[in-house]
């Protein structure tokens with residue numbers, strides 16, 4: 001009881017302190033900054049469960065990750081905007097995840113849904129960026145859709161080498177991982193968020209995607225990366241069409257399912273949940289809800305007219 005109460009209190013404190021100034025101001029690839037940040041978290045930084053100091057000998061791991069040119073697609077990334085309904089929605093989602101994490105171990109999260117175009121990649125990309133807005137929060141985003149990768153389009157970067165190359169043994173972890181190259185005139189808020197986000201694109205899995213997603217190397221990748229990141233968000237293909245998402249889900253701590261308002265039918269959502277029943281499904285995100293519905297219910301509550 002008291003644990004839940006504390007978790008809710010922390011979530012509330014996070015909600016109140018989550019402003020644009022809360023973005024990270026250190027470069028996660030810089031071992032000195034990283035170690036200092038762990039030793040003395042800045043005032044107002046939100047406590048993250050399970051955050052253990054990195055062993056000094058391992059701090060060079062992220063330094064070997066290359067920086068590549070990124071040109072984010074801002075119109076598809078409300079998670080990168082300064083304010084607005086989209087930012088608020090992703091902030092709420094982040095708070096809910098934080099509550100889960102306070103109760104149970106949670107670092108790697110697979111985003112899935114039953115059918116194509118329900119918004120898995122949209123949610124995965126924006127959630128990862130929103131998690132990366134946090135002070136000292138290091139996030140790894142992985143495109144687990146090796147048949148039809150799209151996260152590189154959201155971030156405006158290369159798709160190769162990617163996860164398929166790592167899983168097939170053609171490349172090592174640091175070769176397939178990338179950070180955004182620094183751009184001089186980029187908005188400082190955007191730069192700070194991108195500085196905290198590492199990305200593994202899908203690469204070209206083609207027909208081998210199902211076999212690759214079932215490879216033990218995915219467990220190795222997640223286990224190797226886990227000590228360096230606070231969150232690992234993995235996108236996936238539709239669970240009702242191919243087996244890849246079920247395979248990837250086995251290696252992740254939890255699954256977040258996506259349903260698209262007005263598109264996803266109840267039987268499809270139910271079957272998606274059934275397919276992933278062996279994994280830890282922590283909830284559904286209802287994506288693309290009509291803005292007027294959100295605004296109306298907010299004002300009703302604010303005016304005290306309804307609960």
Ligand SMILES: Nc1ncnc2c1ncn2[C@@H]1O[C@H](COP(=O)(O)OP(=O)(O)OP(=O)(O)O)[C@@H](O)[C@H]1O
Nearest residue numbers: 076115116117118119120121122123237238287288
């Ligand atoms: N909430 C949203 N607001 C605006 N656009 C959205 C939203 N959700 C998804 N989209 C857009 O809808 C399209 C389909 O979304 P997305 O690619 O995320 O679906 P998906 O479930 O990953 O599909 P697939 O299974 O084919 O990979 C994309 O162009 C995406 O940018």
Ligand SMILES: [Mg+2]
Nearest residue numbers: 120121145150
């Ligand atoms: Mg997708």
